Amino acid sequence: MSEKVLMKGNEAIAEAAVAAGCRHYFGYPITPQTEIPEYMSKRMPQVGGVFLQAESEVAAINMVYGAAGAGARVMTSSSSPGISLKQEGISYTAGAELPCLIVNIMRGGPGLGGIQPAQSDYFQATKGGGHGGYRNIVLAPNSVQEMADLTMLGFSLADQYRNPVMLLGDGVIGQMMEPVEIKENNTRAVEKPWAAVGMHGRAKPNIINSLYLKANELEDHNNRLQKKYALMRGNEMRWEEIHTQDAELILVAYGITARIAQSAIDIARENGKKAGLLRPISLWPFPEPPFVRLAKTATAFLTLELSAGQMIEDVRLATRDAKPVYFYGRTGGMIMSPMEIYQEITKILDGKEGK
Amino acid sequence: MAEVLFSRPKALFDIPTHYCPGCHHGIIHRLVAEVIDELGIQEKTIGVAPVGCAVLAYDYFNFDMLEAAHGRAPAVATGVKRVHPDAAVFTYQGDGDLAAIGCAEIVHAAARGEKITTIFVNNAIYGMTGGQMAPTTLVGQVTSTSPYGRNLETAGMPIRVSEMLATLDGPAFIARVAVNTPANMNKAKAAIKKAFELQLSGQGFCLVEVLSICPTNWGKTPLEAVKWLEENMVPHYPLGVYKDVQEAAK
Ligand SMILES: Cc1ncc(C[n+]2csc(CCOP(=O)(O)OP(=O)(O)O)c2C)c(N)n1
Ligand code: SF4
Ligand SMILES: [Mg+2]
Numbered sequence: 001m002s003e004k005v006l007m008k009g010n011e012a013i014a015e016a017a018v019a020a021g022c023r024h025y026f027g028y029p030i031t032p033q034t035e036i037p038e039y040m041s042k043r044m045p046q047v048g049g050v051f052l053q054a055e056s057e058v059a060a061i062n063m064v065y066g067a068a069g070a071g072a073r074v075m076t077s078s079s080s081p082g083i084s085l086k087q088e089g090i091s092y093t094a095g096a097e098l099p100c101l102i103v104n105i106m107r108g109g110p111g112l113g114g115i116q117p118a119q120s121d122y123f124q125a126t127k128g129g130g131h132g133g134y135r136n137i138v139l140a141p142n143s144v145q146e147m148a149d150l151t152m153l154g155f156s157l158a159d160q161y162r163n164p165v166m167l168l169g170d171g172v173i174g175q176m177m178e179p180v181e182i183k184e185n186n187t188r189a190v191e192k193p194w195a196a197v198g199m200h201g202r203a204k205p206n207i208i209n210s211l212y213l214k215a216n217e218l219e220d221h222n223n224r225l226q227k228k229y230a231l232m233r234g235n236e237m238r239w240e241e242i243h244t245q246d247a248e249l250i251l252v253a254y255g256i257t258a259r260i261a262q263s264a265i266d267i268a269r270e271n272g273k274k275a276g277l278l279r280p281i282s283l284w285p286f287p288e289p290p291f292v293r294l295a296k297t298a299t300a301f302l303t304l305e306l307s308a309g310q311m312i313e314d315v316r317l318a319t320r321d322a323k324p325v326y327f328y329g330r331t332g333g334m335i336m337s338p339m340e341i342y343q344e345i346t347k348i349l350d351g352k353e354g355k
Numbered sequence: 356m357a358e359v360l361f362s363r364p365k366a367l368f369d370i371p372t373h374y375c376p377g378c379h380h381g382i383i384h385r386l387v388a389e390v391i392d393e394l395g396i397q398e399k400t401i402g403v404a405p406v407g408c409a410v411l412a413y414d415y416f417n418f419d420m421l422e423a424a425h426g427r428a429p430a431v432a433t434g435v436k437r438v439h440p441d442a443a444v445f446t447y448q449g450d451g452d453l454a455a456i457g458c459a460e461i462v463h464a465a466a467r468g469e470k471i472t473t474i475f476v477n478n479a480i481y482g483m484t485g486g487q488m489a490p491t492t493l494v495g496q497v498t499s500t501s502p503y504g505r506n507l508e509t510a511g512m513p514i515r516v517s518e519m520l521a522t523l524d525g526p527a528f529i530a531r532v533a534v535n536t537p538a539n540m541n542k543a544k545a546a547i548k549k550a551f552e553l554q555l556s557g558q559g560f561c562l563v564e565v566l567s568i569c570p571t572n573w574g575k576t577p578l579e580a581v582k583w584l585e586e587n588m589v590p591h592y593p594l595g596v597y598k599d600v601q602e603a604a605k
Binding site: 024026050052054055056058059060062063064065066067068069070071072074088089092096196197198199200201205206207208209210211 | 397
């Protein structure tokens with residue numbers, strides 16, 4: 001496929017995964033991501049792949065652990081409550097350094113919450129939602145096209161670093177239909193000499209494991225992981241800037257919120273207010289360089305999230321609090337309008353907002 | 356049994372294990388390794404180790420292995436087998452691992468007829484964590500979390516895993532064995548062999564439950580422990596074949 005077709009965001013993820021050579025999908029139904037397992041159940045048999053509806057998200061992520069450990073390009077997908085169940089397996093996958101793609105199409109919480117879109121799993125995704133101190137690369141698409149493109153990129157990065165990658169979307173982009181081009185497979189093929197595939201003449205067994213009973217060996221393992229994470233920080237920060245050069249106020253938003261922020265910036269510019277957008281695409285590693293730079297030229301930042309404020313902590317860290325960082329958020333599945341954001345912009349730029 | 360006693364199977368490394376004196380885990384490892392040697396499948400075997408006393412099984416077996424989270428071995432093995440349908444994939448799990456925290460994973464792997472083999476080591480206790488009550492602990496049995504003996508009113512009856520799984524259509528072979536006598540060891544080995552053969556011929560899910568002793572946490576000598584197994588475990592957990600699609604077809 002190289003021409004544009006109209007697709008839902010969730011379907012674009014699934015088709016891009018197939019295009020990227022993913023032939024193993026393990027999942028469990030939950031709104032608002034169920035289009036992904038449904039699409040895979042149709043598509044995988046057509047390409048000789050495996051679709052398996054697991055008995056739970058716990059089982060699904062452990063099937064991913066097994067398939068990834070056995071050398072396959074593999075993925076699972078879910079939404080917030082299901083992603084909570086996967087955290088044990090994600091920690092094991094990170095500990096055993098297994099490449100895989102985990103999709104979270106976020107809905108509101110806490111608890112069973114609701115089925116409407118949200119961005120309240122930022123902490124869980126970027127700070128290590130499971131135990132033990134690990135990092136996943138976290139990519140946040142803001143369009144159906146990026147759902148597809150970042151899926152492919154996710155598989156490449158997972159293999160390159162032997163690390164889980166999370167695609168962190170929201171219910172809006174998951175459900176939204178837009179024209180999308182599913183690109184030719186542009187992922188790198190990576191040898192996996194470490195995988196448990198059967199010895200087949202190899203002298204020593206391959207062991208997939210995250211257990212190190214001796215404290216010094218576990219510390220060595222952690223130090224190796226931290227070195228890898230430092231490499232990711234150096235190489236894999238991604239972001240987009242719109243109208244930031246002359247901006248007095250920098251709006252910071254990802255995913256669907258960044259789209260709405262863009263409309264608010266258009267209104268602001270029409271009214272002579274210099275606002276710009278800094279959109280983190282990689283939420284981990286968090287793209288610090290543009291924040292350091294823009295903290296010198298802008299007068300303030302406004303973080304926008306469909307949560308009560310999670311990414312704002314990273315924004316304050318990245319700007320070293322050099323300039324005021326304001327926050328505006330909605331929760332529970334409520335979505336902010338461009339006019340709501342514009343009013344926040346006006347309050348800050350007209351000096352009516354105390355820090 | 357002479358050759359069995361004097362030659363170490365290729366599928367087992369020649370190193371001492373961490374198991375307590377008299378523990379049956381070592382014997383069961385050996386039987387699995389002998390079967391893998393006899394079937395000539397070491398090169399295509401992929402094992403999945405549990406969380407439990409056998410967590411370090413990958414240090415002893417000489418083939419590719421994955422270490423799974425507590426109870427998740429059947430899901431991990433499912434992932435492996437779906438990638439390598441021709442491999443001989445097995446899980447090795449204790450009774451806490453399989454019958455408590457991993458109950459959903461084992462039931463659904465069995466129900467799907469997942470073409471894997473499970474070696475289920477039932478010692479009626481949580482060995483690794485120091486002897487707490489397991490779902491398989493017998494009524495009245497004293498453990499560190501049932502200090503007055505397992506109470507039927509509050510803890511219910513111990514789960515008979517083989518009987519339970521044999522009610523499903525997915526399994527091809529389910530047997531309960533013990534390794535308390537040379538004769539039983541031979542039967543156990545034959546069952547393990549069949550559980551691999553039927554997996555490899557694509558018949559379905561295969562499980563061998565091995566009644567096993569934990570002298571350390573039972574507070575007994577190995578000899579006393581074997582006697583306790585015979586007098587208390589075997590009556591509640593009768594030995595025998597609970598499902599065999601090959602026999603059924605005859
Ligand atoms: C999620 C989780 N919960 C609890 C534990 C602690 N734990 C380790 S082994 C074990 C019980 C193992 O008992 P069993 O499966 O019967 O194996 P045995 O040691 O008796 O062979 C427990 C509870 C753990 N490692 N992970
Ligand atoms: S604690 Fe029990 S099961 Fe574990 S090695 Fe010792 S005797 Fe065997
Ligand atoms: Mg046990």
